[in-house]
Amino acid sequence: MNSVENSSPTHLETDVLVIGAGGAGMYAALEAARAGVSVILADRSLIGRGGATVMAQMTVAAALGEQTPNHWEYHLADTLAAGRGLCDERLAALLCEDGPQRLREMDEWKVGWAREDGHIKQAQAPGHDRPRCAYVDFLSTGPAVSKTLRTRLKSASGVRLIGDLAIVDIVVQDGEACGAVALHLPTGRAVTLAAKAVIIATGGLTGLYRRNSASANMAGDGYALALRAGAELIDMEFVQFFPIGHLAPRLIGMDPIMWDPFRYKLGGRLLNSERQEFETTYASEDSRSDGRYVLTRDLATYAITKEVEAGRGSPAGGAYLSFRHVPEAEIRRAFGPVVDRLLANGIDLARQDVEVAPIAHYTMGGVRVDETLQTRIPGLYAGGEVVGGANGANRLSGNAITEALVFGARAGFNAAERAKARNLCWSAEAARPVLGLLRSATKRDAPNPSAAIAGLQTVMADKVGPFRTEAKLRSALSSILQLSQEIGNVPLSTGAAFDTTMVDWLDLRSMLLVARSVAEAALTRSESRGAHQREDQPRLSEDWCVNQIISLSQGGISLRRIAPANGRPVA
Amino acid sequence: MKTTLRIRRGSAGETPRFEEFDVAFEPGQSVLDGLRMVRRLIDPTLAYRYSCINANACKECMMLIDGTVDYACTVRLKQGVMTLAPLPKKALIRDLVTEIAPPDERL
Numbered sequence: 001m002n003s004v005e006n007s008s009p010t011h012l013e014t015d016v017l018v019i020g021a022g023g024a025g026m027y028a029a030l031e032a033a034r035a036g037v038s039v040i041l042a043d044r045s046l047i048g049r050g051g052a053t054v055m056a057q058m059t060v061a062a063a064l065g066e067q068t069p070n071h072w073e074y075h076l077a078d079t080l081a082a083g084r085g086l087c088d089e090r091l092a093a094l095l096c097e098d099g100p101q102r103l104r105e106m107d108e109w110k111v112g113w114a115r116e117d118g119h120i121k122q123a124q125a126p127g128h129d130r131p132r133c134a135y136v137d138f139l140s141t142g143p144a145v146s147k148t149l150r151t152r153l154k155s156a157s158g159v160r161l162i163g164d165l166a167i168v169d170i171v172v173q174d175g176e177a178c179g180a181v182a183l184h185l186p187t188g189r190a191v192t193l194a195a196k197a198v199i200i201a202t203g204g205l206t207g208l209y210r211r212n213s214a215s216a217n218m219a220g221d222g223y224a225l226a227l228r229a230g231a232e233l234i235d236m237e238f239v240q241f242f243p244i245g246h247l248a249p250r251l252i253g254m255d256p257i258m259w260d261p262f263r264y265k266l267g268g269r270l271l272n273s274e275r276q277e278f279e280t281t282y283a284s285e286d287s288r289s290d291g292r293y294v295l296t297r298d299l300a301t302y303a304i305t306k307e308v309e310a311g312r313g314s315p316a317g318g319a320y321l322s323f324r325h326v327p328e329a330e331i332r333r334a335f336g337p338v339v340d341r342l343l344a345n346g347i348d349l350a351r352q353d354v355e356v357a358p359i360a361h362y363t364m365g366g367v368r369v370d371e372t373l374q375t376r377i378p379g380l381y382a383g384g385e386v387v388g389g390a391n392g393a394n395r396l397s398g399n400a401i402t403e404a405l406v407f408g409a410r411a412g413f414n415a416a417e418r419a420k421a422r423n424l425c426w427s428a429e430a431a432r433p434v435l436g437l438l439r440s441a442t443k444r445d446a447p448n449p450s451a452a453i454a455g456l457q458t459v460m461a462d463k464v465g466p467f468r469t470e471a472k473l474r475s476a477l478s479s480i481l482q483l484s485q486e487i488g489n490v491p492l493s494t495g496a497a498f499d500t501t502m503v504d505w506l507d508l509r510s511m512l513l514v515a516r517s518v519a520e521a522a523l524t525r526s527e528s529r530g531a532h533q534r535e536d537q538p539r540l541s542e543d544w545c546v547n548q549i550i551s552l553s554q555g556g557i558s559l560r561r562i563a564p565a566n567g568r569p570v571a
Numbered sequence: 572m573k574t575t576l577r578i579r580r581g582s583a584g585e586t587p588r589f590e591e592f593d594v595a596f597e598p599g600q601s602v603l604d605g606l607r608m609v610r611r612l613i614d615p616t617l618a619y620r621y622s623c624i625n626a627n628a629c630k631e632c633m634m635l636i637d638g639t640v641d642y643a644c645t646v647r648l649k650q651g652v653m654t655l656a657p658l659p660k661k662a663l664i665r666d667l668v669t670e671i672a673p674p675d676e677r678l
């Protein structure tokens with residue numbers, strides 16, 4: 001017996017339903033409301049608190065051209081080069097072309113971009129041909145972006161914000177999205193939401209990995225929502241690992257990927273256990289590198305992993321990052337209050353090194369959309385990291401928040417346009433299967449779902465991490481299958497309010513589907529490219545200059561290949 | 572090292588009860604790390620809020636820790652007994668989860 005069974009669902013209606021209140025979801029809601037339609041912005045957590053945006057302490061790339069001459073086509077060239085032949089050029093161009101407009105709008109909304117000599121200051125990050133990355137001091141980019149959008153939402157008319165609402169499935173009627181079914185966490189009640197357009201803005205899947213830089217609730221549920229609704233995924237094998245995620249000593253109250261801005265500003269040294277700088281050895285292998293701190297993320301991840309494998313790792317299993325050559329006053333000038341937060345963690349950068357190691361950071365793959373951000377299911381859109389294709393095989397530093405703002409805004413506008421031209425077409429019949437799933441939940445003896453999630457994260461980290469082999473991937477797929485059989489088809493519930501057990505079970509259902517998509521795509525791609533490195537297939541293959549498209553058919557995953565960008569089937 | 576988390580549990584309307592959970596920890600780990608260990612290793616039904624992990628970005632894990640309102644992600648685990656309770660001035664949902672969303676952001 002559970003709360004879902006005891007009560008009839010609450011029913012809500014809106015023009016546009018936005019799922020996920022990170023940067024992309026909030027921008028989508030604002031843009032749809034600006035176009036004059038009603039919006040429900042739902043998040044499984046609190047509004048504007050979860051997701052990846054709020055965690056980002058880094059930079060936002062856009063060709064503003066205020067500091068140095070720039071043009072969005074230069075930004076596009078860098079984005080395409082980083083993507084190693086796989087970018088959907090239409091989406092990449094959208095990201096680069098709309099970026100400046102979105103950053104300027106955020107500036108008008110007083111996000112507080114760091115400024116210098118009367119213009120927005122831009123740093124040069126690896127892979128960029130010139131300074132292009134705006135930020136908010138000190139290491140406050142993501143929180144500032146989130147807070148600014150949250151504040152705008154408070155005064156936007158026509159937007160209803162609903163937190164603690166976990167979307168369980170999109171409802172599709174006659175091949176078109178007509179709403180969703182959700183679980184209201186505080187009461188355990190089912191909620192049905194009728195909408196003329198639905199936008200998935202749930203972020204990436206890095207929560208599938210043991211060590212990751214995302215929020216805990218970002219384990220890829222949006223990909224599973226899209227797949228089960230009949231939409232397609234693209235490039236799922238490409239998961240970006242951030243090379244210098246914090247490893248040791250223990251650091252709390254801070255983002256584990258905070259060390260990059262320190263390197264931009266202060267030029268920290270990456271050392272192995274023999275205290276040798278090793279990046280240049282690997283940089284020479286990349287024709288795009290000039291030997292300074294310009295190793296793109298995939299190469300830096302490779303370099304650190306190989307040093308550790310060769311027995312030259314730091315005690316905790318990574319590399320040392322050292323700022324001891326930088327004068328103390330300069331460290332303080334560059335990072336002010338952050339230096340005190342580090343000291344509170346027992347870290348004195350002027351006197352000691354920290355240890356860093358690769359950490360799951362971003363998902364290049366995602367929901368396949370056209371240039372209007374719509375999936376192949378009419379009325380179902382995606383925005384932000386959950387969108388696949390714009391970044392190809394590897395994302396350029398600084399493109400993630402730009403993508404959240406640009407794709408969020410575009411999806412919001414296009415969804416609003418669709419909503420204006422249509423009537424609600426809610427179908428109780430189409431919602432019945434997922435309501436039935438929720439009602440079928442039972443209280444029973446079963447393995448701890450929270451432990452099962454941790455088990456899956458370990459499998460993904462060990463077997464589907466940055467360096468893969470056929471044997472590891474097959475082993476991962478067999479573990480995923482076994483876990484799927486263990487959790488079964490009936491949700492586990494305790495019947496209590498804020499039913500963590502039921503949420504874990506529903507999460508696992510989605511995580512296992514998404515984990516399988518990543519592992520299957522990685523197994524099929526028998527080459528190494530960008531963030532997908534196969535140790536048993538170390539070369540890039542021209543034959544593999546294709547995108548892999550995933551869809552669900554009869555409960556199974558099916559893969560097919562297309563040529564990048566233009567969508568033509570490969571003969 | 573070991574800590575005993577003494578946690579006030581129960582849903583709104585129930586008589587609250589305290590339950591104790593022993594977790595092993597390494598120096599530097601946070602109370603949130605301890606709570607996550609409890610769910611993973613001992614009792615998956617324990618309810619508390621968080622969405623970021625130890626970054627103090629989401630601000631959701633606020634609770635009463637040894638009588639003081641604080642964030643579970645920034646307070647470190649210590650040896651001995653630590654007492655955790657839900658925020659006293661917010662409506663209780665269950666265990667350590669209270670209604671902290673602004674009224675206009677709820678269903």
